[in-house]
Amino acid sequence: xxxxxxxxxxxxxxxxxxxxxxxxxxxxxxxxxxxxxxxxxxxxxxxxxxxxxxxxxxxxxxxxxxxxxxxxxxxxxxxxxxxxxxxxxxxxxxxxxxxxxxxxxxxxxxxxxxxxxxxxxxxxxxxxxxxxxxxxxxxxxxxxxxxxxxxxxxxxxx
Numbered sequence: 001x002x003x004x005x006x007x008x009x010x011x012x013x014x015x016x017x018x019x020x021x022x023x024x025x026x027x028x029x030x031x032x033x034x035x036x037x038x039x040x041x042x043x044x045x046x047x048x049x050x051x052x053x054x055x056x057x058x059x060x061x062x063x064x065x066x067x068x069x070x071x072x073x074x075x076x077x078x079x080x081x082x083x084x085x086x087x088x089x090x091x092x093x094x095x096x097x098x099x100x101x102x103x104x105x106x107x108x109x110x111x112x113x114x115x116x117x118x119x120x121x122x123x124x125x126x127x128x129x130x131x132x133x134x135x136x137x138x139x140x141x142x143x144x145x146x147x148x149x150x151x152x153x154x155x156x157x158x
Contacts, residue, residue, distance in 0.1 A: 013046035026050030
């Protein structure tokens with residue numbers, strides 16, 4: 001019962017904040033900042049914060065669960081599912097941060113991460129313009145193998 005109520009409150013909180021997440025109001029990458037407490041009753045507080053880089057945190061202090069989670073999914077449902085898995089400890093989202101290696105055709109690897117590639121150029125250094133949800137990104141990859149690319153730089157373009 002408590003789990004169903006928590007899921008409902010998280011989903012409703014994400015739906016309520018969706019316009020702020022996707023509206024491009026802030027500079028940087030949108031993140032959900034939340035707090036879940038079960039005493040005296042179940043309370044869920046969610047807000048949106050913008051950071052220059054990805055942050056992924058979850059910790060428990062005095063019976064209260066605090067978390068910071070990147071909100072760059074393409075839909076409220078996808079964001080909810082990803083957040084729920086993270087809060088349950090069943091996985092973390094694959095974050096595309098500098099230093100991450102992608103294997104295979106670069107456009108296909110980005111598509112699997114939820115990006116739509118708009119433009120790509122280069123061979124040993126590949127510049128990419130891509131969209132994820134409503135966020136646009138400029139990325140630079142360096143070829144580190146025959147079918148391997150390492151992200152060197154990623155910035156969100158408003």
